[in-house]
Amino acid sequence: MSGHSKWSTIKREKGAKDAKRGAVFTKIGNQIAIAARGGIDPAMNSALALAIDKAKQANMPQANIQRAIDRVADKNAAQLEEVTYEGMGPGGVGIIIETATDNKNRTFPDVRNALSKNGGRIADAGSVMFQFNRKGVITVSPAGEEALLTVLDAGAEDAVEEGDEMIVYTDPKDLAKVRQAIVDAGVTVTSAELQYVPTMPVVIDDRETAEKVMKVMDAVDDLDDVTNVSTNADITVDLDD
DSSP states (O other), X not given: OOOOOHHHHHHHHHHHHHHHXXXXXXXXXXXXXXXXXXXXXXXXXXXXXXXXXXXXXXXXXXXXXXXXXXXXXXXXXXXOEEEEEEEEOGGGOEEEEEEEESOHHHXXXXXXXXXXXXXXXXXXXXXXXXXXXXXXXXXXXXXXXXXXXXXXXXXXXXXXXXXXXXXXXXXXXXXXXXXXXXXXXTOEEEEEEEEEEESSOEEEOSHHHHHHHHHHHHHHXXXXXXXXXXXXXXXXXXXXX
16 A cells, blocks of 8 residues: 655654644644543543553653543633645645644634645645545554454564664554554554545656655644644655755
């Protein structure tokens, strides 16, 4: 299955740096609050369990996690809404922007400006989404034949080695179950979440366009209301040189 990209790798590295600064806590807190609407007991709500696990991996304090869960019962708290936007980036790449917001009149202009100021634009609804599938995506470490057999036995649809890690794809409804089976088998899970995985990658093979794609993705991802950003850009040039 295609879909994991240089942006995915950079986003994980960026997430680790943001977590050290605490910058990621707002985003994860919003994800927890959204998930908690399906029930505040993580044992009965797999989406909440996954969001809490993500928070713990980012070293988010327990008090912050509980405050995000409690938000669902706080009648005075502004209610969050999940809104997904579609965009186009440099080189004709598609971008899916997932947000959790209490004010769409703030979030939409922020997303639009982040795109337009960095070589992208808002796209019409449906004009980009058809190029993606919703999938559960689990990152495990280390990769290898034994890990591959484990994740397939756990119910994964597919798995791809990426350096020292393995990217595991599942049916969205099976994400929590497959993740738990992998953990129970003794394999380390470093992340697990729902993502938009591209079915029609756009190859970017020149450095200038690749850098422009990274710039617009980074600008959108930095917005507080944005919880996840996906692209169908398949960057084949090394940006580390």
